[in-house]
Amino acid sequence: MASRPPVHRARKRFGQNFLRDRGIISRIVRAIGPRPGERIVEIGPGQGALTEPLLEAAGGRLEVIELDRDLIPGLRVQFFNYPDFVIHEGDALKVDFRALRGEGEPLRVVGNLPYNISTPLIAHLLQAGDTVADMHFMLQKEVVERLAAEPGGPDWGRLSVMAQYRCRVESLFVVPPEAFVPRPKVDSAIVRLTPHAELPHPARDEALLAAIVKEAFGQRRKTLRNNLKGRITAAELEALDIDPGRRPQTLSVAEFVRIADHLAQTTGEARP
Structure with a gap:
């Protein structure tokens, strides 16, 4: 005791x-x-x-x-x-x-x-x-x-x-x-x-994913089109099957990873 x-x-x-x-x-x-x-x-x-x-x-x-x-x-x-x-x-x-x-x-x-x-x-x-x-x-x-x-x-x-x-x-x-x-x-x-023993939705660049999520939720009442302006265009979001008029709180983990992976792959964006 x-x-x-x-x-x-x-x-x-x-x-x-x-x-x-x-x-x-x-x-x-x-x-x-x-x-x-x-x-x-x-x-x-x-x-x-x-x-x-x-x-x-x-x-x-x-x-x-x-x-x-x-x-x-x-x-x-x-x-x-x-x-x-x-x-x-x-x-x-x-x-x-x-x-x-x-x-x-x-x-x-x-x-x-x-x-x-x-x-x-x-x-x-x-x-x-x-x-x-x-x-x-x-x-x-x-x-x-x-x-x-x-x-x-x-x-x-x-x-x-x-x-x-x-x-x-x-x-x-x-x-x-x-x-x-x-x-x-x-x-x-x-x-x-x-x-997770294995990540269900592994991101190409986790630092970039974190930055995207932070920016997306910067103003919850605004749409992805507005919050991610300068990061990704409305046309690019639509090509990823994500409506640019959606608010960030409607996106799943997989969808945020999809956005981050697109940017990592197509723009070669440096880590923030």
Whole structure:
């Protein structure tokens, strides 16, 4: 058993909201399904509410990344009797996950992410490719809805396209504010991101694809003809079987890739 952690006051600058609901914690661990021998990395363990059941389910092997140095001594004391418990002190946004994996098994990454870093951190992890086996995150419910959205809906946007280009996205369940101390002002939700073993719609130039998606969603109410003006003509879009009068939120991942591949192939456009 782990020791009791020392008292720590949540810090706004780190976006800290500590999970306390044991039922929710158990449900998260069941969704993750950790098994002994896996490389599991928890981002932002906080006071170890999720860390302890993860350690037990994973046979005592777990790595954590914690930015708040004041929490680290408490984690060392709390889990001193787990020899395969490893703490990496620092900012997860700056971690080289490829180097962290090394020659070992792909990483399973989990965490209750602060709202202010959730989107850039997911983007950072998506760039790690086959380094990551899957990700289970607690995020602001609104972010999960955007990640898991479908084309044509109000939540479909740049984040949806780029996440689903690389991953299968599953929205699992909602976590209410009362599960945390202090209570956040919004609902949270658990999401599972599983990188595709093979990309369903691989782009010739992924940087160009990202630039096209960003520009297309620059003004959601405008049409592709307007948002991509200077990139591609209406006639070219029609030749790709894409109506230039459509709005960006109606396009699928495959259609965005079709546009980017056309530009990469026919114009030799340099990476933005």
